[in-house]
Amino acid sequence: MRFSERAADVIDSFIMKLVSVSKEEGMISFATGLPDKRLFDMNGIAKAAAGVFERNEEAMSALQYGIVKGLPQLREKIAARCRKEMRFTADIENIFIVNGSQECFDLIGKMFIDRGDIMVTDNPGYLGALQSYSTYGPRFIGTDLNEDGPDASQLRDALKLDPKLYYSIPNHQNPSGISYSVDRRKEVAELLSGSECMMIEDDAYGELGYDGRVGPPVRSMTENVIFTGSFSKTISPGMRIGWMIVPDGMTDTATKFIESSSLHANTFSQNVMNRYLETTDIDAYLNRIRKEYKRKSRLMLDLLNDHLPSELRWNEPNGGMFIWLRTPEGTDAMQLYEAALRKKLVVMPGRPFHITGGASTIRLNFATAGDEEIKEGVGRLASAYEGLF
């Protein structure tokens, strides 16, 4: 096979491999970013799907080709949520629905990155997105994450290198769980405004703050932002509906690239989602899942406290799906990943998320598994760790 240079550039991602491993008999998974399937509003979505077929015109339209930007009514709902919850206004002509926010990352990489271009990213950064960008051969510069967001002096230095893009997750970051402080958001917005760098603000977990949103998006403070969102962590990842909100100068190019990549997002899914949002008290639903994820994070945290030795450290998340675990300095957490796998527990090694460092980190997802699996899984983790280092 005579593949392109890109085929060698694109980095490996453990993610989908671990989704497959997780499906093996008897396996418990704390890996991947799968939400809790028990929380899906199956009745609500079933009703919405049935509703789409109630009127012939709507059904025919849901099964037919759509328009590149996506269903206008759905884009209006996203715009309304930005106004109400995130304090910024977006014209629906700047909102593009895509097949999950993963497609945003591919599209943005394709639109902006020539091989060798500099791109700044969280260190650690979300691996799935880094994989997308890597296809186009950027030179990644990582900015370390402190407890209140990216290290500002590192970001300032990185911006001096004239990067085209800066990729970051300000809320409940994947994998670290860190959220920017409000001050850090302002600082980042100021730095961006004084640069030619475009931030990709990934809001995948923004709706999953246990006590509500942890801060206004950077997008509400500067226009140098492509804002990406998704229903995958809240309503259903299988419906593959994500979106990006782009600055004015980007709409024509985004239209052309979506058309050439996939014509447009799934019309059927978009219609079902639109009806679902019209017929559901979405805030009540979100509060329910926030509460449940908070409860499950507490469950796992308590079990970690009870079963893991004190040389292991971890954060206490205030949103999202992940606990970020650190093995003792100098140890290789990949060994813990492998030992756990032998005990039939899949965890996600932290190293692949890093531009530099990160050997002694592990990401644990407490959202996917049920309570009994969480209990059993933490036991397996503790026993895998025993005597390892």
Next chain:
Amino acid sequence: MRFSERAADVIDSFIMKLVSVSKEEGMISFATGLPDKRLFDMNGIAKAAAGVFERNEEAMSALQYGIVKGLPQLREKIAARCRKEMRFTADIENIFIVNGSQECFDLIGKMFIDRGDIMVTDNPGYLGALQSYSTYGPRFIGTDLNEDGPDASQLRDALKLDPKLYYSIPNHQNPSGISYSVDRRKEVAELLSGSECMMIEDDAYGELGYDGRVGPPVRSMTENVIFTGSFSKTISPGMRIGWMIVPDGMTDTATKFIESSSLHANTFSQNVMNRYLETTDIDAYLNRIRKEYKRKSRLMLDLLNDHLPSELRWNEPNGGMFIWLRTPEGTDAMQLYEAALRKKLVVMPGRPFHITGGASTIRLNFATAGDEEIKEGVGRLASAYEGLF
């Protein structure tokens, strides 16, 4: 905006623009490749969608993340159809479900094409696919289409330039309506087997032969083929389900590129489609739509005969959705496109489909419009043509 070089490389496609224009009040459209929405089996698909929610496990799985290659049961059905209808066997590990076959073209371009690589394509070729490939900067070489398929001596010469890819639609080609003869299929397969070129065999219209399949796929005669298919022209384009069947040496790379581009195809749509295929007599359904498209093509052909002057020429399709119209040699059919637009009829100019030539061609879609619109539309076309050249 500091876009990539790609942003300048990617060619314009009229297609989605014309989809938007077609939605304007009072407009009749013979442009685009939209199937007849009246033929969608709305009851059948509604039942399939409801069926997915009948059992909790299936519903949860349909709403959750899936695996990169797609739903195994759906891939098995595609493999079975290849065996039964197309005389070739494909392992389901070589079948990848994607978000419509447009995504195949983007993925294949991304996987294979470095800027400047040579790529052979039908001349005229399907514009949507050419747009995808153009993103990656290939040098296109066109092979003219004769009545029985690509000009073999041109293809032979083109293969001497060591192209990586050859893109073609052997059945009811879009836009020309031409199908390969069986002999030409064999000849193309032989030429490919003796080369390092990979054919992309686009079978989008293969199931729409009015009297059944017009010939075995090239894939049944050589392994140097990536075979692409879609439910968009038969069951529903809005559900965005296409697939590609790749040679053994390509499965790992395809997995990585799908993951980085979109993780996987829409799980919800795939489950609904799978159920639909399980609960429907798909051959009876296909026969119904073949018969209807045959009837509508006859309707438009008779009207063209009655209303257009004899210096205009067109083919008589034996499948697919298109009539390929030629204005007199030396004329610019773009003028007819513009004159028709003023009469509120959208047709598709043929020039953008061409690598070279094609100024005096127009593509007419007889599938999208209803009978009354076809009658009114041909009248508008005739009146737009009057006195034009």
